[in-house]
Amino acid sequence: MSSPLINQFEMPFQLYDVLAVEQLCQHQDFSEHSKETFDAVMDTAEKMATQLFLPHNHVADQNEPTFDGKRITMMQEVKAAFDAYREAGFIAARYPFEEGGMQLPETVNIALSSYFMAANPSSMAYPFLTSAAANLLSHFADDGIKRAFLPKMLSGQYTGTMALTEPHAGSSLADIRTTATKQDDGSYRIKGNKIYISAGDHELADNIVHLVLAKIPGGPAGVKGISLFLVPKFRLNKDGSVGDSNDVALAGLLHKLGYRGTTSTALSFGENNDCHGYLVGEPHCGLKYMFMMMNEARIAVGYGAAMIGYRGYRYSLSYAQERTQGRIAPHDKPNDPPTPIVNHGDVKRMLLAQKAYSEGGIALCLYGANLIDRKRIASDSDEQKDLAELLDLLTPIVKAWPSEYGVKANDIAIQVLGGAGYMREYMAEQFWRDNRLNPIHEGTNGIQALDLTFRKLWQDNGKGLSVLQRELINDLAKVDTPKAAVLVTKLTPYLEKLRVLLEHMAKSMQSASAMTLSGNAQAVMNVMAGIVVSWMWLRQAAIAEKLLAGQHSEEKTNFYLGKLQAAKYFINWELPLIDRDISVLMEDDATCVETREGWL
Amino acid sequence: MSSPLINQFEMPFQLYDVLAVEQLCQHQDFSEHSKETFDAVMDTAEKMATQLFLPHNHVADQNEPTFDGKRITMMQEVKAAFDAYREAGFIAARYPFEEGGMQLPETVNIALSSYFMAANPSSMAYPFLTSAAANLLSHFADDGIKRAFLPKMLSGQYTGTMALTEPHAGSSLADIRTTATKQDDGSYRIKGNKIYISAGDHELADNIVHLVLAKIPGGPAGVKGISLFLVPKFRLNKDGSVGDSNDVALAGLLHKLGYRGTTSTALSFGENNDCHGYLVGEPHCGLKYMFMMMNEARIAVGYGAAMIGYRGYRYSLSYAQERTQGRIAPHDKPNDPPTPIVNHGDVKRMLLAQKAYSEGGIALCLYGANLIDRKRIASDSDEQKDLAELLDLLTPIVKAWPSEYGVKANDIAIQVLGGAGYMREYMAEQFWRDNRLNPIHEGTNGIQALDLTFRKLWQDNGKGLSVLQRELINDLAKVDTPKAAVLVTKLTPYLEKLRVLLEHMAKSMQSASAMTLSGNAQAVMNVMAGIVVSWMWLRQAAIAEKLLAGQHSEEKTNFYLGKLQAAKYFINWELPLIDRDISVLMEDDATCVETREGWL
CATH class of the missing domain: 1.10.540.10 (Acyl-CoA dehydrogenase/oxidase, N-terminal domain)
Structure with a gap:
């Protein structure tokens, strides 16, 4: 089975x-x-x-x-x-x-x-x-709009998309060229091209609701002139039923390396000047609204990446348990039967790393999602504000870290399978390909690092950061089991290092070193994510160790021991890597930004 | 153009x-x-x-x-x-x-x-x-054998393969089951199945010469009973022309994620008990002979990985020079034209990393190949022995490091391209898929790390290591230009750290910690490769800086400056990561080996 x-x-x-x-x-x-x-x-x-x-x-x-x-x-x-x-x-x-x-x-x-x-x-x-x-x-x-579209979307009769990216502009939404021209009836005519629109066309549903970013002519330049429109594939009749085609054309399917079952589309809106769009909210506020969807999508991207990483972990674990190869002393005579490869030290390392990356990502994203619930049930508005700031701060990490480490986990899964890993007859390579989209879509990980470095760390006078520290220290203080306590002693020095680093960065931000930071933003992401994910592992380890005191089946005991071990792996093997990043940042290392194009 | x-x-x-x-x-x-x-x-x-x-x-x-x-x-x-x-x-x-x-x-x-x-x-x-x-x-x-086959292989009328792996045994050659039974005429009858045989069948040439590992019944168990056979696809007639089919059947093509243009085959030898093989060299010495081909293949695998990495670097660099997106202060008003993305700090970081990985790999592999020439022209046998030991020590690094970092470089190339990176209409994703084979074939990188940790470091009383130190220190001593000298001061402390580490490991090898090392072999690889590749970069930087004193075109000056910058990147950003590995090894961290199967 x-x-x-x-x-x-x-x-x-x-x-x-x-x-x-x-x-x-x-x-x-x-x-x-x-x-x-x-x-x-x-x-x-x-x-x-x-x-x-x-x-x-x-x-x-x-x-x-x-x-x-x-x-x-x-x-x-x-x-x-x-x-x-x-x-x-x-x-x-x-x-x-x-x-x-x-x-x-x-x-x-x-x-x-x-x-x-x-x-x-x-x-x-x-x-x-x-x-x-x-x-x-x-x-x-x-x-x-809600009455006309929402119930049918919630029931899945209609599906939805987010149509942001344009061929020439990529991540630079300020430069989109799609226009929305107001008509006498209050609706708009949409004209422009969008690319990389996932689920942009298909025959799964009666209609497709595109949420399109466009500019109303005469509005402000740059991101301040972006508005959000609902643009259906088919217009609705007066009675609410699906009517005529709305001049949204599928220019073509794109061929991705992964997620191949999802249509990825280039869409052309208004080729015949007859594409009707309906303004969502106020004019020129589109990006703000879209960020709500994107922030949500960012948790989902991080979580999906963690889950694909997790699936690869489980898949390679099963393989390692079944596949026999080599021998381990003292049973290493030529006539001894070969051992399942899960018993080799280096294979254990590869499985443990996958576990640490994927379950660390799962814990991180669920923590993020839980902040939304905690905010919802918080009784006072200060607490709500605190949790909102913490979620804002964590969002770039929640998106970027699991997607980076999910791909790494899948890469390791391939390695566990050896030759079978690169064969398309096995699943490991598909996981790896599927997951490779996640560091890119919904804001590349580079953009997440910049968002963290230049905006989120300092937003509202560093409110999110102080809430993070409060929550983290609170969790560490609660640890009262011996193995988890050892891990606390290893994480704690990094909190002081982080404090010193942030002081240093706050000064850098006011000086010429701000430009240097733009080349070192990934190092900032590494430091923050290394500490945050260590914390996520400590939370899991502390609880697992506590639960071990009870009576459990052998399987469940092993599950808790596995949590402790993965936490130990993460804090012993992964956390110390951020010392490099701390050094680079403390020294205002300018290697990246000072590089001239001609040198490359 | x-x-x-x-x-x-x-x-x-x-x-x-x-x-x-x-x-x-x-x-x-x-x-x-x-x-x-x-x-x-x-x-x-x-x-x-x-x-x-x-x-x-x-x-x-x-x-x-x-x-x-x-x-x-x-x-x-x-x-x-x-x-x-x-x-x-x-x-x-x-x-x-x-x-x-x-x-x-x-x-x-x-x-x-x-x-x-x-x-x-x-x-x-x-x-x-x-x-x-x-x-x-x-x-x-x-x-x-040579007379019959060699000239036609050298002219490409016949092609060659290495047929080692069997479906049930993978890397564990001790367990191969293919047999070679001696006939009265001195030839052998081969029977068995091989898998993952690259170029194992095709119609490019008149004949295919398989070099097949097999066991002569009655021989020693394990690797000591492996012999090497030449097994042609078609037997030769008396006059040397291509004759009858030799009972080598293509069981099927395998479908890899990359290198798709190379046939990867499952071959069945002797289904009809009529597959003729010819012993190469002495019986039971096959693995030794094959290792000669494999060691050579390992340099080629490392080099190929570095070149695919390099190609992705150049490809993403071209893209970054043409693609415009976003703005950089002081030209960051909405109406300012967007800038080529090569000018963004984080993109520079990604390009520099690719340059450091791929050109570092190129320098490393060429250094390895050059050892073969230096050995050949060496006048005394001590020097020959020294260089042979150094090459032996470096071979696992030459294979593993460029293949690991070549894939990383290609991963970064995808990221530079953003959405275009995951589209199959662009090349970046193919480079990444092609390169993913290299950490696996010709001995997985895990096996390279074990080879380095348990064999090569200590071989002939650490002779290779002492030659390495001699060559490295010799190169560092020659540095007399200011920028390269700064890099020397950063690398030097790692030589002392390495000395202490190796002393510690030598003791561990004699104790129960030897088992611990089997889970930490990748850390040993990281330390050795980090230092060796830094050395390769220092050699390049020192020479580039010296050459900068001359008169050159702007392009060539930029080329030398790029070498200096990539060296600086490698030593500032990559080398310090091995501190983690040194710590893990000095502490005999047993996280990996102590992990039990049930915990995973």
Whole structure:
């Protein structure tokens, strides 16, 4: 029998032991829920992911959607999976009961995606983007738009996209050229080209709702002139039914190295000057609204990357347990039977690293999602502000670290498989390819590092940072078990190093060294992420060690011991790497920025 | 116009300035050569690679060879490239004039492969494997075998393979099951299955010469019972012409994630008990012979990885010079034109890292190849022994470091391209996939780390290590320019750290900590490679800085400045990372080995 997608103890440990999500049910918003309802939804998700998403993950990679100039053809299994997902009500999982949702906490909403992301990230893109787009509309769109589109998005009759990027501008949204010209009826005519639009066309749903960034002619230059529009693939008739084509053309499918089951599209809006768009919120505020969707997408990207990393970990672990090769003393005579490779020291190192990266990423993203819930139930506004600032500070880390280390984990999984690792007959290489998108989309990791270095660390006078320190020190102070305590002694010196570093950077920001920092932003990301993920591991280790005192099955005892060991690995092997970054930053090392183009 | 495959100054700098290869011409073996003849052969290689190998690299990736059960079909361009290569005499480039070769030094032989590996590593696999197999036969086969096969391999009428791996045994050659049963006529009948055999079948040549590891029944168990056999695809007639099929069947093509233009095969020998093999050298010495080919292949794998890394570097550099995005103060008003992304600090960092990894790998592998030449021309046998030990010590590093960092460089190239990086319409993702084989084949990097940790460091009482220290210190002592001198002061402390570490490890090897080391071998590799590659960069920096004193074109001045800058990057940013590894090793950190299977 194949092992389950996720270790049976992992999600309950994260949800109940580490994050105590059942305490959220004391709040009126979640009072209908309990550990039992959470478990039920997690169970359903696991079954559906295993039965309907997992089986076509590899096949869909090898049978990409095609476009004959008129229609997109894709595997029937993708639609079957999508339909099951939407019929289970998962797109609306976090929406209020009165909107047909399950009113689940964000933490559980993200947690239930675990199984789908591990099973088949490509097929999961369609409902995920729909849910994220719906969330944006529910916050910022007017009632007319909401009434017309929201229920159908939440039920999955319509899907959603985010249409930001243009061919010439990439990450530089200030330079987009798509225009939105106001008409007498209050609607706009959209004209422009967008690229890399995931799920931008397909036949899974009756309609596709594009959230498009565009500029209203005459508005301010740069990012201040960007507005957000809802642009449906098909216009709606007066009675709300799907009507005529809205002059949104599929210019072509793009061919990615991974996530091949998700259509990636180049879209052309208004080729015939007849593309109707509807302003969302106020004019010129589009980027602010879009950032809400993007920030959410950033947690999801980080979490998806961690889950693909985790899947590769489990896959390579199974391989290492079955595959025999070589011998270990004292059983190393030629006639001794060969040993499963999981017993080799270097293979253990590779598995432990994958575990540390992927489960560290899982804990980090769930912590981030949990901040949304904590903010929601916080009774006073200071606390809400604190948690919002902390989430803002962590968002670039939540996006960048798991996506960088998820790919690393998948790279190691290939290495564990040896020759089988690079064969397309095995899954390891697909995980690696799928995950390689994550350091790029929803804001490249370079942009995340700049956001952290130049904005988030200092935002609101460093409020997020002081909340981070408070939470971290609070957690460390609670550690009262011996093995976790050893790890605390190793992490603590880095808090002082960080304090000194930030003082130094605050000065640098005011001087010519600010430019130097633009070449060293990745070092800042490394330092912050190294400390934050160590903290995430310490939280897990401290709880696991405490739980070990109880009576458990051998399997569960091993699970807790594994948590302790991965924490030890992370803090002994990964955390010290940031000493390099601290040095580079303390010395204002200008090697990168002083490099001239001609030298390269 | 597209930029040349390799910066015009790079290969002359490596060959003449860093390695002074023209001095080899003072030796009688190379007395017919001069800088002019070396330049001529490099020129020919560059033209041929650019005209015949480069154009089908991307197309061949998308049009893999197919097998219909009878015949393999592959793109005609592969054969055209192969024919041009063999007709130019490149397969025999390093062979004596009297064997139809060019009698080139090994350094130049490897250097001329630069253009082919950068242009199209898949198509280069066929001639490369042929040359390596021929070299093995020329050393160990008897005259009869040599007469029958060698000239036709050197001319490329026949190609060669190395057939080691079996499906159940992987890296564990001790466990191979292929048998070779002696016949009355002195030949053997071969029976068994081999897997992952690159270039194991194709229609580029009249015959394929498999070098097959097999066991003669009744021989010793384990690796001591392995013998080496020449097994042709077609037997030869008495007159030397190609005769009947030799019962070597293509069981199937394997589908790799990269190097897709090279057939990767599962071969079945002797299904009909009629597969003739010819013993090479003595019985039971096969592994020793094969290691000669493998050690050579390991330099080539390292070098190929560095060149694919280099190609990705150049490709992403071109992209960064053309692609505009964002603005840099003081030109950061919305209406200022966007800047080429090469000007962003974080992009410079990514380009510099790629340069440091790929050119560091190039210098390292050429240094290794040059040791073969230095050994050949050495006048006394002590010096020969010294250089052989040094090469032995460096071989695992030469294989593992460039292959690990080549993939990292290609990963960074993808990141420089952003969304275009993960599109298959661009080349960056192919470089990354192609290069991912290199950390695995010819001995996984894990095996290289074990080889270094448990064997090479201590071989012949640490002779290789003391030669390494002598050469390194000698180079550092010669540095007399200011910028390189600064880098020397940063590298020097690591030599003392290494001395202390090796003392510690020598003790550990005698204790229970030896087992701990098996989980920490990668850390040993990191330390050794970090120091060795820093040394390679210092050699380049010192020479570049010296040359800067002369009068040069702006382009050439920039080239030298780039070498200095990349050296500075490597020593400031990469070298300090080994402090983590030194700590782990000094503390005999047992995190990896103590991990139990159930904890994972």
